[in-house]
Amino acid sequence: MPYFSTPLPEALVRQSRSQTKFTTVMHSNHEICTESAERVQAEFNQAMETNIITRTVAPVPGIGRLHAVALTIPNCLPERLAALTRFAEFTILNDDFYDIAKNEEINKINDDIQSVLNGAIELSNSTESNMTKSKQFQASLILDIVNIDADLAMEILSTYSKGLELATFAPDTLKTLDDYLPIRMINSGLDVFQTMSCFGMGIKLSAEEKEQLSDFVNTAMYSTTLINDLHSWPKEVAHHIEHPGSEYPFNAVAILMRHGGLSEAEAFVRLRERQAQLQERHLTLLRALEAAGPVPESHMLYILAAQYAASGSEFWSELVPRYPSKQDVDQPEVEFVGGAFRYRTGTITPDIHCAVKAAAAVKTVTEENDTVTKSHTNGFVNGHTNGVANGHANGHKNGLTNDHTAHCSNSDTNGLTNGHTNGDHKNEETFFLKSLETVECKSDLVLAPYNYLTSMPSKGIRELFITALNWWLEVADDQLVCIKDVVSFLHQSSLMLDDIEDGSKLRRGQPSTHTIYGLGQTINSANYIFLQAFARVRSLGHGRPEILDMFIDELENLHRGQSYDLYWKDHVHCPSVDEYLMMIDNKTGGLFRLCVRLMECLAKRSTRGISSENFVKQLSQYFQIRDDYQNLVSDQYAKEKGFAEDLDEGKISLPLIYTLQSSPYRDAIMRVFKHRDLCGGNTGEMGMEMKTFIIREMRKTGALEKTYQLLRAMQLELMDELRRLEEAFGTPNASLELVLRMLWIE
Structure with a gap:
C-alpha cells in the first residue's frame, strides 16, 4: 500500500511548541480535507438554519490551511478522504449545535441554573425538529462511508456501541492516572478514532492481531489522551466554575489536583512528563518489534496511525483557532480548595507556563480545548447512539420505577407482636386491621x-x-x-x-x-x-x-x-x-x-x-x-x-x-x-x-x-x-x- 503522508518540517513543529516524540506528518492531499470540511459546514448550516463556524482548520505557516483529519489520519486513501473528513467535521458541527441549543435554553431560564445542569429542560419543538434534521444529516454521512466499505464502517459503529458502558464510567472512582487513562481513552473516543483510521487506510485486522498490537496502540493513545486533557482543561474548568453544582471536570489535571494534591502548574508538568514517558515506551516497543524481524505493512500502518493521532492532535491543537488558551482568555490560575475548583484571586500568573517551560525546555504550553479526536467521536456517541439509548431507557424503565413502589414492608410483623401484648382481643383485632391498612405492596419484586x-x-x-x-x-x-x-x-x-x-x-x-x-x-x-x-x-x-x-x-x-x-x-x-x-x-x-x-x-x-x-x-x-x-x-x-x-x-x-x-x-x-x-x-x-x-x-x-x-x-x-x-x-x-x-x- 502506498503511503500518503508527508513529514512536516522539524523547525515548523518546534515553532508550534509541540512536545511530541513522534514524527508529525500531513496528508499529501490535505486540500481535500479542507474543502470537504468547509462544504459540509455550509450544507449543515443551510439544512439546520444555523450559522456555526467550527474553526477546525489551522493556519500553518508556509503550508496553508490544514484540517485535523489531514494531520491525524495522514495515510487515508485519497478516495476515502472526503467522506471521512465530512463525517469527522459533521460530528464537531453536531457538538456545537447541541451546545448552542443548550445555551438558548439556559438563557430562557436563568433563574433555574441547577435544572439546566441536570438536563431537566424540555427542548422546544423547533429545537427538537432541528435535532431530528441533525440525525438525518448524520445518517446520510454515515451511509457515505458504509457505501465505501461496509465492513470497516460497521466496525466503527460497533466500536461506538461497545464503548458506551465504559464511556460513562463514574470519574469519582478514578484516583490515579493508571486507573484513569484506560477509561478516559474510551470516553474521549480514541478507540473509535483508531477504527476510523483503519477505515481510512482500508486496513482489516482480526481481533487477535489488534490484541497483539494493543500495547503499541495504548501507549500512543494514552499520550493522546493527556494531550487532549491538557488542551481541553481551560474550557472544561471554566464551565465547571461558572456553573455551580456541575460535576468535576473529567480530566487528568483534575485527577492530579483533587487526588494528588498538586497545583495546576504542577499537574501540567506531571502530565507532560507522563506524556513523554508513554511515547518513549511506545518507541522502545517498536524498536524491539522491528529488531525481531519484518513487520507486516498493515501492522506498521496500524501502529503509525496511533502515533499520528498523538502528534497530529498536538500540532493541530497548538495552532487551530478553535480553542483559546488560558492566556488568550486571560484565565487566572485555578486552585482546588475545600473540595472545589476556583480561580485564584488576582490577575493571571505565569506559574504554569514557566513551570512547563522549565520541565520541557520549550517556550510555553498552550492550554486549549479538546482535539478533533475527542470532538468527532464524542459528537457521534452523544448525538446519535446515546440519544436513542438514553431517550428510550429513561422513557420507560425509570417511569416504571417511579410510578410503582418497592416490595412489601415488614411492619405487619411488628403490628402482630404489639397487638398480642395488649391483651384485649377486640383492640388486638382493630390494631391488626389498622396494621394491614398501612402495609404498602410495592413493585420491586415483580419488576x-x-x-x-x-x-x-x-x-x-x-x-x-x-x-x-x-x-x-x-x-x-x-x-x-x-x-x-x-x-x-x-x-x-x-x-x-x-x-x-x-x-x-x-x-x-x-x-x-x-x-x-x-x-x-x-x-x-x-x-x-x-x-x-x-x-x-x-x-x-x-x-x-x-x-x-x-x-x-x-x-x-x-x-x-x-x-x-x-x-x-x-x-x-x-x-x-x-x-x-x-x-x-x-x-x-x-x-x-x-x-x-x-x-x-x-x-x-x-x-x-x-x-x-x-x-x-x-x-x-x-x-x-x-x-x-x-x-x-x-x-x-x-x-x-x-x-x-x-x-x-x-x-x-x-x-x-x-x-x-x-x-x-x-x-x-x-x-x-x-x-x-x-x-x-x-x-x-x-x-x-x-x-x-x-x-x-x-x-x-x-x-x-x-x-x-x-x-x-x-x-x-x-x-x-x-x-x-x-x-x-x-x-x-x-x-x-x-x-x-x-x-x-x-
Whole structure:
C-alpha cells in the first residue's frame, strides 16, 4: 500500500511548541480535507438554519490551511478522504449545535441554573425538529462511508456501541492516572478514532492481531489522551466554575489536583512528563518489534496511525483557532480548595507556563480545548447512539420505577407482636386491621426480572426503527415515547416467556431471566410488564377504540404465530416454506406492524395513498430469517447465546427446513430432534457431535448457502421498498436506510 503522508518540517513543529516524540506528518492531499470540511459546514448550516463556524482548520505557516483529519489520519486513501473528513467535521458541527441549543435554553431560564445542569429542560419543538434534521444529516454521512466499505464502517459503529458502558464510567472512582487513562481513552473516543483510521487506510485486522498490537496502540493513545486533557482543561474548568453544582471536570489535571494534591502548574508538568514517558515506551516497543524481524505493512500502518493521532492532535491543537488558551482568555490560575475548583484571586500568573517551560525546555504550553479526536467521536456517541439509548431507557424503565413502589414492608410483623401484648382481643383485632391498612405492596419484586433483562446490552433495533420512521410520520414527541414504551414492554415480556418456552439458558450472553429468578417469578413479571404495555396504549389513545383494536389485533397475531412455532418444535414437524413465512408474518411481524400502525394513526403528516404494509412484511421476514442464519454461523451469536442454540431448543428454522427437504439423512435428523435431550446426555442441550452433524448436512445440501442467497436478495428487495416509500413521502430517509444496513449480511 502506498503511503500518503508527508513529514512536516522539524523547525515548523518546534515553532508550534509541540512536545511530541513522534514524527508529525500531513496528508499529501490535505486540500481535500479542507474543502470537504468547509462544504459540509455550509450544507449543515443551510439544512439546520444555523450559522456555526467550527474553526477546525489551522493556519500553518508556509503550508496553508490544514484540517485535523489531514494531520491525524495522514495515510487515508485519497478516495476515502472526503467522506471521512465530512463525517469527522459533521460530528464537531453536531457538538456545537447541541451546545448552542443548550445555551438558548439556559438563557430562557436563568433563574433555574441547577435544572439546566441536570438536563431537566424540555427542548422546544423547533429545537427538537432541528435535532431530528441533525440525525438525518448524520445518517446520510454515515451511509457515505458504509457505501465505501461496509465492513470497516460497521466496525466503527460497533466500536461506538461497545464503548458506551465504559464511556460513562463514574470519574469519582478514578484516583490515579493508571486507573484513569484506560477509561478516559474510551470516553474521549480514541478507540473509535483508531477504527476510523483503519477505515481510512482500508486496513482489516482480526481481533487477535489488534490484541497483539494493543500495547503499541495504548501507549500512543494514552499520550493522546493527556494531550487532549491538557488542551481541553481551560474550557472544561471554566464551565465547571461558572456553573455551580456541575460535576468535576473529567480530566487528568483534575485527577492530579483533587487526588494528588498538586497545583495546576504542577499537574501540567506531571502530565507532560507522563506524556513523554508513554511515547518513549511506545518507541522502545517498536524498536524491539522491528529488531525481531519484518513487520507486516498493515501492522506498521496500524501502529503509525496511533502515533499520528498523538502528534497530529498536538500540532493541530497548538495552532487551530478553535480553542483559546488560558492566556488568550486571560484565565487566572485555578486552585482546588475545600473540595472545589476556583480561580485564584488576582490577575493571571505565569506559574504554569514557566513551570512547563522549565520541565520541557520549550517556550510555553498552550492550554486549549479538546482535539478533533475527542470532538468527532464524542459528537457521534452523544448525538446519535446515546440519544436513542438514553431517550428510550429513561422513557420507560425509570417511569416504571417511579410510578410503582418497592416490595412489601415488614411492619405487619411488628403490628402482630404489639397487638398480642395488649391483651384485649377486640383492640388486638382493630390494631391488626389498622396494621394491614398501612402495609404498602410495592413493585420491586415483580419488576426485578424485567429490570435484569433490560440491563443486558441490546441493539435496540425496534426503537431505532421507530425513530427513523418518524422522520416521515412526524408523531408528537410524547406519543412517540409512548409507542416506544409499548413496543419495548411487549418485546421484553415476550423474551422472558420465549426463553421459558424454548428452554434457553442464555440471553445476550448472560443467564436467561428464568434461570436467575425462577419460572414463577419470571412469568409473573412478564405478565405485569404486559399490563404496563396495555396501560400505555390506553393512555396513548385517550379512549380511542381504534388504538386498542390495533393493540389487540397484533397481539392476537403474535400469539397465533407463536403457537405454530411451539407446535412444530414440540411435535418435530417440518412445515413448508410458505407455512414458515406465515408464522413469521404473525409472530415477528406483529410488533413491527403494531408500531407502524400506531404511528400512522397518530401521524401529523398524511399517509393517505401510502402503504407500508409490504415494507413491514419484508422487514419482519428478513429479521427472523437473518436470526435463523446467524444463530447457526455467527461467532458473535455463539458467544451471546451458545453455539447453534436453536438446535438445542429444537427450533424449526428456515435452514433446517431446506435441509430436511433434500437431505438423505432426513429421518436421522428428525430422530435427533425428537431425542435431543438424550443426545446431549440429559443436559437439556443437543450434543456437540449431533450439532456438528446437522450443520454439516446443512452445508452439504446447500441449505445455508440457499438461506444466505435469499437474505442477499431480500436486502435488495428491502432497498427497493425503501426507495418506493422515499418517493411516496417525497424525501429520503437516511436514518431508516442506516438501520437496515446495520442488519445486512455481507
